[in-house]
Amino acid sequence: MSLPEKAFPVSWDQFHRDARALAWRLSGVNGQWKAIVCITRGGLVPAAIISRELGIRLIETVCVASYHDYVSQGQLKVLKDVNPALLEDDGEGTLIIDDLTDTGKTAAIVRAMMPKAHFATVYAKPKGRPLVDTFVTEVSQDTWIYFPWDLGFTYQKPIAEDHAG
Ligand SMILES: O=P(O)(O)OC[C@H]1O[C@H](OP(=O)(O)OP(=O)(O)O)[C@H](O)[C@@H]1O
Ligand code: HPA
Numbered sequence: 001m002s003l004p005e006k007a008f009p010v011s012w013d014q015f016h017r018d019a020r021a022l023a024w025r026l027s028g029v030n031g032q033w034k035a036i037v038c039i040t041r042g043g044l045v046p047a048a049i050i051s052r053e054l055g056i057r058l059i060e061t062v063c064v065a066s067y068h069d070y071v072s073q074g075q076l077k078v079l080k081d082v083n084p085a086l087l088e089d090d091g092e093g094t095l096i097i098d099d100l101t102d103t104g105k106t107a108a109i110v111r112a113m114m115p116k117a118h119f120a121t122v123y124a125k126p127k128g129r130p131l132v133d134t135f136v137t138e139v140s141q142d143t144w145i146y147f148p149w150d151l152g153f154t155y156q157k158p159i160a161e162d163h164a165g
């Protein structure tokens with residue numbers, strides 16, 4: 001297993017600001033969303049922030065798992081489908097939320113369930129970007145985003161020591 005070249009660590013504060021920025025963008029897209037479908041587990045945190053900002057109280061989940069460790073993506077498994085009531089009208093008026101899109105495979109599976117829904121993520125990498133309607137920040141494909149719920153405080157070597165032969 002090889003780690004991606006670049007690291008993009010995100011603090012709670014930064015994540016809150018970025019998720020709020022996503023809510024601002026979404027508020028300009030549609031007056032009123034019927035419901036949020038959040039893709040667990042990563043979509044749970046931005047969905048909480050966006051539901052608060054946009055006053056959306058109907059929250060549904062679709063449970064998808066794929067990454068077994070940091071980098072390698074296994075077979076995608078849908079552990080729980082969306083409530084069938086939300087699949088009527090092909091998901092029109094529904095907002096799908098995830099923390100990020102990377103290869104776009106998760107987005108493609110969930111989009112196929114609700115083709116008319118609006119798909120939004122906080123972060124996007126180039127391969128997944130065409131599958132997302134609204135996002136806030138793009139990072140390169142060779143970057144790994146470290147979310148605050150996966151991090152703890154650790155000692156950081158000075159940059160100069162990293163470069164020393
Ligand atoms: O665009 P893709 O290459 O499909 O990757 C993006 C997905 O990968 C991560 O979820 P993961 O499956 O690791 O599960 P988690 O949300 O429970 O951490 C992330 O939260 C996205 O849902
Ligand atoms: O860059 C990432 N960070 C965290 N989880 C992920 N799942 C796919 N890509 C990523």
Ligand SMILES: [Mg+2]
Pocket residue numbers: 039040041042043064098
């Ligand atoms: Mg996820």
